[in-house]
Amino acid sequence: MSMKKISKNQPVNFEFNEENKILSKKIISNYPTGRQKSAVMALLYIAQRQNNNWIPLSAMKYIANFLNISYIKVYEVATFYSMYNLAPVGKYFIQVCTTTPCMIRGAYKLVEACREKISKEENKISFTSDCSWMEVECLGACVNAPMVQINEDYYEDLSKEKMIKILDKINKDEKIYPGSYRGRKNSEPENGRKTLIKN
């Protein structure tokens, strides 16, 4: 994992919308007095959701002022966790898991597909559609390896061909379906269910 790059094009201002203001106040109230700054992670996530899935510096400052902590403390947290994006990502944000189980099952084929269909480099928004990809560490779906996460959903049991099909659909902005692409339900065994079968 390499250091996350911070976008050069930063919006000047950031402020929570009304809905998120209420939400963030509710989250902060969950913490005991004097420990409000612990809400920083939740607030960063709210900011990320509000701002097209990435956190600008102005949002970090806003959160720092919101929680009355220094900028560097928010910045530390935002750079530490890999799931905070510090530069703009596509409308379809594809995270390809390349940790060992997925890698063994051919995750790098999926990376190849991404390179062909989206962009040669990670974290670059494609020209054809509003889409970007990046390699990530384990997403916890090793049983269904290899897999990718597109926005909020998991797409599992993939191969290069299947991945290309998904990406083609994305490029045409067609609807795609999450879940296993080999027809199995959840994380059931390879050749159908063998235990807990109803008599």
Added chain:
Amino acid sequence: MLKIKVNDTEIEVEDGLTVLQACEQAGAEIPRFCYHEKLSIAGNCRMCLVEMEKSPKPIASCAMPVTNGMNIKTNTPLVEKARKGVMEFLLANHPLDCPVCDQGGECDLQDQSMFYGIDKSRYKENKRYVPEKYMGPLIKTQMTRCIHCTRCIRFAEEIAGIDELGAIGRGEEMQITTYLEKSMQSELSANVIDLCPVGALTSKPYVFEARPWELKKTETIDVMDAIGSNIRVDTYGWEVKRVLPRINEEINEEWISDKTRYSCDGLKKQRIDTPLIKENNIYKKIEWEKALNIVAEKIKNTLPEKIAGLTGDLTNMETLFIVKEFFEKTIKSKNLDCRAENTYVNTENRKNYIFNTPLNKIEESDLILLIGTNPRFEGTILNLRILKAYRKNKTKIYSFGDIGELTYPYEVIENKTDIIKKIIEEKHNLSEIIKNAKKPIIILGQSVLKIKSSKYIFNEFKRFLEKNNKINNDWQSLNIFSNNASTVGAYDLDLINPDNSENFTLKSIKNNEFDIIFLFGQDNLKFIKKNEFIIYVGSHGDKGAEFADLVLPGSAYTEQDGYFTNLEGKIQKAYKASYPPGEAKEDWKIVNELANLIKRKKLFNDKNELNESMINYLKSKKVKVSRNSEKNEFVSEEILVEDIDYYYSNVISRASTTMTQCRNEKLNLKKNGTEG
């Protein structure tokens, strides 16, 4: 008390210690990088591993509290192996650039790798590279060398009080930086250089200047502010290469301000190295003999009442004393003062002009009231103690007027003298708060002592505190915050008008009543010159030398032995680390020779005689009769805290390039705002 065994020797240690501290008490040295006794415990370097009975793995001794019956072993093969392993990991990414690293020779990693390092590396992988970070004009970074001990981060947050350093990224990619590489704001920022156990943070002005073993080390006292921080001056030949802090728990602990540390390059610049005389508005070099003869002639031809003298901010006590003797015995003039401004001082009792609360007891206080002072810029080390008090007891801090960021929160009171009057007359809610406080500290700054009602404020406030038993043998709550190194010493030696309330010498100077004015290192005098013959004795060509008719080259604080009394009244000796440049002489010698020329008799035969009579004078000082009957005039006015040009507060720092850089950095920041 807890009983533990360290390397089979039984010792008793206090409750609440860590294993590392206990081992240290038992005499077993433990290597460490991240642990520092003044900072919180991080436990991330793992160098301090020791073996504990019943523990399957070695433990990090810095983070493990002592419990009864522990059996610690620090010299077993297991411990050695564990530490070697840790060292190998630390060195995996640490570059082998000791020959070009400024930390070389005083590097913890270098020293400890002599014990625990392996001569060959088992790693074939490339070492990590981390780009350099900008941290301001004082700190040079070479972050590839960083071992992630986080001492600097903890220092900025806990001691300096400005949370501006942090670790971004994680794992191998973790990097120490300020927010978006802004320069550090704190006046204590350069202490991270001393804290850094490796060469990641080194001194920018000192870069590639010298190796530690080439330098002559002199333990001395700082004069940049009235705190009297204990320092070590490192010299290479004549040049002062750097200034480092020396541990003194009672004064500066082990920190010094950036001004103390980096003004030293001002000792090489703007120096007066030969006597100068002004002819047709141009300074010309003249010989010492001629220069002194001119002064002697002038003095002989002038009435004593027409001669005045002012001493400066950085003058040591020997010079102050000999100047006093010179004025009293040789010239027989009374017009000598140490104040270049109309500062009120009550010298009846020593307690009236010193900082009565010992610096190391400030942290015990439960109420601090700042009147007309900005401790962050007037005494950075004192500000650090107030922060400590705030962190420790949640001390309530009040300030008259908004004085900007102080690194701790404070409540602003309207900056009117009327409020003080109300407090004294018990018509303000603060009077109750002061009465209820167990250990209140009231700090009167120089700004409040310069206003018209300063006499009223001081005397009435003192009376109010005495009445409420806040000034007693256990706790002295009223404190005067002096700004200059020589102030308290000069008051001790009575270099002021006999009548305390007004600075008559200064008044007469401003009315152009004198024919000759001596300025002994005094650069803050503001007046319109007419026909006076001004003689400046000092080290730097600055404001004082600018309007002088005759300039005599003196020495700076590193070039002569001299006593200084700090703001709490502690007398400390500064030692000679270097020698004066060119033809410059030690200040006391100049005055002595002048006296010899005028009266054909030296004031003192040698320095020892001078020291002895000065000490005798201090010892035989009597408490003066109090004149409480005098009326204290009250004027309703605003207390405005003077805007202190922190990096330009005295001749040495004004001559320093490093201080100019710091100042520009701060000015730029003010212009562009704090946010980037």
